[in-house]
Amino acid sequence: MEYYRTRDILHVKEMLGHKSLNSTLIYTQLINFEKDQYIARVAHTEEACKLVEAGFEYFCDFNGHKIFRKPK
Numbered sequence: 001m002e003y004y005r006t007r008d009i010l011h012v013k014e015m016l017g018h019k020s021l022n023s024t025l026i027y028t029q030l031i032n033f034e035k036d037q038y039i040a041r042v043a044h045t046e047e048a049c050k051l052v053e054a055g056f057e058y059f060c061d062f063n064g065h066k067i068f069r070k071p072k
Helices: 002-006 009-016 021-028 047-053
Strands: 038-043 057-062 065-071
Touching (some): 002 009
Antiparallel strands (some): 057 065
């Protein structure tokens, strides 16, 4: 789950205490990234707080607007 969340294989290797990256790769092959689907919302001013409270995470800025997403 940590690899799914961060997509950082070296972080997961260290977190699990593996000496070999090959050991970590065995576990990460169980993750299917093709199913990544998100609900996206644009926030203006105080709407951002409400989105975070509803489980959305900040994704990026686009044309001066903040984009938030959460998994479906």
